[in-house]
Amino acid sequence: MVEHIKIMGTRSSPTVECNPETLVLHLAGESYPENTFDFYKPIAAWLEAVLEQDGDDRPVTLNVELAYLNTGSIKSMMDMLDRLDEAHEDGRVVKVIWLCDPDNERIIELAEELLEDVSLPYQIITD
Amino acid sequence: MADQNRTDSRINALIARLDGLDGADADDLRAEIDWLIGRYRRLDRNLNKISRMSDRLQAEIMQLNDKLRAASITDPLTGLMNRRGAHDALQMETKAAQAGDSKGFCLALIDIDFFKAVNDTHGHDVGDEVLVNFSARLLGSMRETDLIARWGGEEFLILMREASLADAMALLEGFHEALRSRPVKTAIGPLTVTASSGLCQYHSNDHGYDSTVYRADHALYAAKEAGRDQWLLADDPKCD
Structure with missing residues (x-):
């Protein structure tokens, strides 16, 4: 059984919930933790475990409400998107929902740029 | 760019050599190499994208720094230097x-x-x-x-x-x-x-x-x- 991860957000790191019941990975807040690689390591590992789970073909959702990402967080997000995209190409149902503040043009642009190269279904919601 | 061309030409040469091989082992090898090539291209694309985004962030930070510097030496009421x-x-x-x-x-x-x-x-x-x-x-x-x-x-x-x-x-x-x-x-x-x-x-x-x-x-x-x-x-x- 994959674990349930809950991380309380801080000023510089997002609130995270990885739910093994719903297979929803939720990230919200601002993401510029001191050590981005260490922060995202268990989250990426959770995603990997979910996608590798034998006999489980339930849909996986990445739910993003991040308002700011530093360069390391962008790299981690790209890695997770690539992994999800690979699973999608292998036939798994996956989707990405990115909720953006309509006044935050920078994050809308970033979400579009991050998602332009993936083939999985995604939605950028700005309202 | 030169590095990109050099890598591409080596990848193309490898694909050409694989095309001349037969048998199940060759098919496995071909599939594995295709995967690695796809992975390599994706990482290369991501690296370029991250560099672009990082440059943009840095430019924005510099602009904000300039604005902060200007605000820190300006009197808000009169607009004169403080x-x-x-x-x-x-x-x-x-x-x-x-x-x-x-x-x-x-x-x-x-x-x-x-x-x-x-x-x-x-x-x-x-x-x-x-x-x-x-x-x-x-x-x-x-x-x-x-x-x-x-x-x-x-x-x-x-x-x-x-x-x-x-x-x-x-x-x-x-x-x-x-x-x-x-x-x-x-x-x-x-x-x-x-x-x-x-x-x-x-x-x-x-x-x-x-x-x-x-x-x-x-x-x-x-x-x-x-x-x-x-x-x-x-x-x-x-x-x-």
């Missing part, structure tokens, strides 16, 4: 004068007379209007190369770069004269405002700009003591 900005400018000007890169400078401190009474009688909004209009009048009276800063509450500093003492005296006299003859506009009507000033010229034996400012301040105090609505030169016997 005391912190004036300190930086004085330091630079003193260094230039000491190094012989400039002909020196003159410095004036100007204080609005009886400003507390304006606030007490007409309220702080009118007081603020007087400060804003007084600042605009000062800007209009000085040369483009002069630096005007809000030094304190109702006190202003003028740094007259490369000005001779005669030039500085004429500029300051012109301002006092104009202030006397034309009242300051406010919401409650025109108010006659006068000011007192102390003027001095930078001396090579001034120890840093502190002593130049001190001499101007001393002259300003003497102008107040002598009855206000006037300017005094730091070397004037009235300042003793």
